[in-house]
Amino acid sequence: MFSLIRDTFTSQLVTLWRVFKHMFDKKDTVEYPDVQPYMFPRWRGRIILSRDPDGEERCVACNLCAVACPVDCIALQKAEDENGRWYPEFFRINFSRCIMCGFCEEACPTNAIQLTPDFEMAEYVRQDMVWEKEDLLINGTGKYHDYNFYRVAGMAVGGKDKGEAQNEAPPVDVRSLLP
Amino acid sequence: MRWEVGSALNIVSILLVVVVIAAMLIWVERRLLGIWQERLGPNRVGPLGLLQVVADMLKIFTKEDWTPPFADKFSFILAPAIIMTVVLMSFSVIPFAPGVGIIDSNIGVLFVLAMASLGAYSVMLGGLSSDNKYALLGSLRAAAQMVSYEVFMGISLLGIVALTGSFNLREIVQAQADGWYVFPQIIGFIIFLIAGVAESHRLPFDIPEAEQEICAGYHTEYSGMKFGMFFVGEYLGLVLISSLITALFFGGWLGPGFLPPIFWFALKASFFVAFFILMRAAIPRPRYDQLMRYGWLFLLPLSLVNLLVTGAVILAGSGG
Numbered sequence: 001m002f003s004l005i006r007d008t009f010t011s012q013l014v015t016l017w018r019v020f021k022h023m024f025d026k027k028d029t030v031e032y033p034d035v036q037p038y039m040f041p042r043w044r045g046r047i048i049l050s051r052d053p054d055g056e057e058r059c060v061a062c063n064l065c066a067v068a069c070p071v072d073c074i075a076l077q078k079a080e081d082e083n084g085r086w087y088p089e090f091f092r093i094n095f096s097r098c099i100m101c102g103f104c105e106e107a108c109p110t111n112a113i114q115l116t117p118d119f120e121m122a123e124y125v126r127q128d129m130v131w132e133k134e135d136l137l138i139n140g141t142g143k144y145h146d147y148n149f150y151r152v153a154g155m156a157v158g159g160k161d162k163g164e165a166q167n168e169a170p171p172v173d174v175r176s177l178l179p
Numbered sequence: 180m181r182w183e184v185g186s187a188l189n190i191v192s193i194l195l196v197v198v199v200i201a202a203m204l205i206w207v208e209r210r211l212l213g214i215w216q217e218r219l220g221p222n223r224v225g226p227l228g229l230l231q232v233v234a235d236m237l238k239i240f241t242k243e244d245w246t247p248p249f250a251d252k253f254s255f256i257l258a259p260a261i262i263m264t265v266v267l268m269s270f271s272v273i274p275f276a277p278g279v280g281i282i283d284s285n286i287g288v289l290f291v292l293a294m295a296s297l298g299a300y301s302v303m304l305g306g307l308s309s310d311n312k313y314a315l316l317g318s319l320r321a322a323a324q325m326v327s328y329e330v331f332m333g334i335s336l337l338g339i340v341a342l343t344g345s346f347n348l349r350e351i352v353q354a355q356a357d358g359w360y361v362f363p364q365i366i367g368f369i370i371f372l373i374a375g376v377a378e379s380h381r382l383p384f385d386i387p388e389a390e391q392e393i394c395a396g397y398h399t400e401y402s403g404m405k406f407g408m409f410f411v412g413e414y415l416g417l418v419l420i421s422s423l424i425t426a427l428f429f430g431g432w433l434g435p436g437f438l439p440p441i442f443w444f445a446l447k448a449s450f451f452v453a454f455f456i457l458m459r460a461a462i463p464r465p466r467y468d469q470l471m472r473y474g475w476l477f478l479l480p481l482s483l484v485n486l487l488v489t490g491a492v493i494l495a496g497s498g499g
């Protein structure tokens with residue numbers, strides 16, 4: 001009984017002393033609007049649509065991101081230009097629903113959709129949280145500088161025929177192999 | 180008007196200072212808790228965040244003051260008023276300094292204890308009248324806790340009363356001119372400290388309002404200024420307990436002459452306020468049955484032994 005009481009008392013006193021010592025420790029608080037916190041490069045923040053190194057839209061409107069999105073906040077419509085390249089006619093992300101999970105980025109076969117370290121996205125009007133393609137599209141390549149989907153994919157588009165992509169052998173004419 | 184006990188100037192300034200200090204404690208507590216948790220605490224409103232209190236007050240005054248339709252209106256409104264009243268009444272007997280005080284009462288210690296008992300009505304009525312399960316649980320706990328800790332809160336002070344031979348708080352302070360009572364009455368001090376925390380139901384003994392268990396306990400249904408009164412009442416209780424400890428065990432206003440007496444009092448009292456806040460930052464809340472068992476099985480016998488030993492020593496000293 002008494003050893004129990006003694007131990008209880010000493011442990012409380014030790015606790016008090018240890019907590020008191022925190023007074024002299026460095027504070028963990030980052031005073032945000034005055035001090036910008038360091039944002040990690042792979043932070044999952046505001047979403048952008050990037051362009052390939054030639055300056056064309058990377059997105060091929062495959063809808064994989066919209067399917068992957070757990071909260072269904074991506075909406076887009078496929079369109080095709082005169083070269084046969086697919087692109088989204090509209091591309092809309094409702095950021096009031098987006099949970100910044102990054103699934104869309106993982107799903108994207110063309111590295112078009114990317115999450116960036118920007119988190120300052122507060123708005124006064126809820127409707128302003130719906131971002132259209134013009135708002136999302138940037139002029140650069142984002143995190144992946146050299147990747148160009150149409151140059152590595154086997155698909156024929158205007159200006160690039162079958163077999164002309166990087167690391168791609170010309171198509172084999174199966175009939176010519178006949179004996 | 181002169182500075183003498185009970186003058187109108189005295190009453191008004193003590194009332195104002197005490198209430199303003201209690202309100203400022205909202206900020207002090209949050210800053211100190213922040214510092215002890217390696218944060219900064221509120222520091223954006225005004226210099227050092229000092230105007231946080233104003234912001235909080237504005238918020239609490241402009242909030243909807245809602246009385247639940249199922250509550251018992253009369254006691255629902257009465258409860259927060261009781262706590263403010265009894266705590267402010269208790270301040271009337273506190274001797275802040277020579278000439279600063281409201282009543283020079285011969286039964287000061289008893290008066291404070293009586294007011295503390297009345298304070299139990301506030302939490303009981305508040306919880307009962309809310310007609311809410313959590314509030315009821317909270318007030319049940321509060322009633323049991325306050326009633327049982329009052330017992331040895333009183334007994335722990337009897338040693339001092341016996342040493343001084345008076346219930347008058349001023350005489351108790353003056354009797355400490357050649358030695359604070361904390362040394363002969365160290366056990367009484369520890370018991371009074373613990374019971375004081377339990378009486379003002381501050382953490383770690385905030386079992387009646389334990390947020391994590393029963394929402395906010397007895398003031399679950401309160402909002403707006405009625406909640407604010409419970410809130411400020413709690414801080415007033417904190418100031419009261421710190422002032423009492425200062426006056427009873429640490430020589431009140433007595434101190435080296437280079438500072439005016441009231442400063443010594445304020446200094447000692449603020450030390451204990453900070454200590455209570457440190458306790459809140461450091462010590463987890465015990466279980467309810469632990470609290471009761473600890474009180475009745477350990478603190479009560481200890482305070483009785485303390486009283487008996489004190490009595491025996493006095494008797495032996497007087498050669499009786």
Ligand code: SF4
Nearest residue numbers: 069098099101102104
């Ligand atoms: S980050 Fe997640 S929630 Fe946001 S758009 Fe992409 S998949 Fe949807």
Ligand code: SF4
Nearest residue numbers: 059060062063065108
């Ligand atoms: S952003 Fe990527 S995944 Fe989404 S539609 Fe465009 S190409 Fe497909």
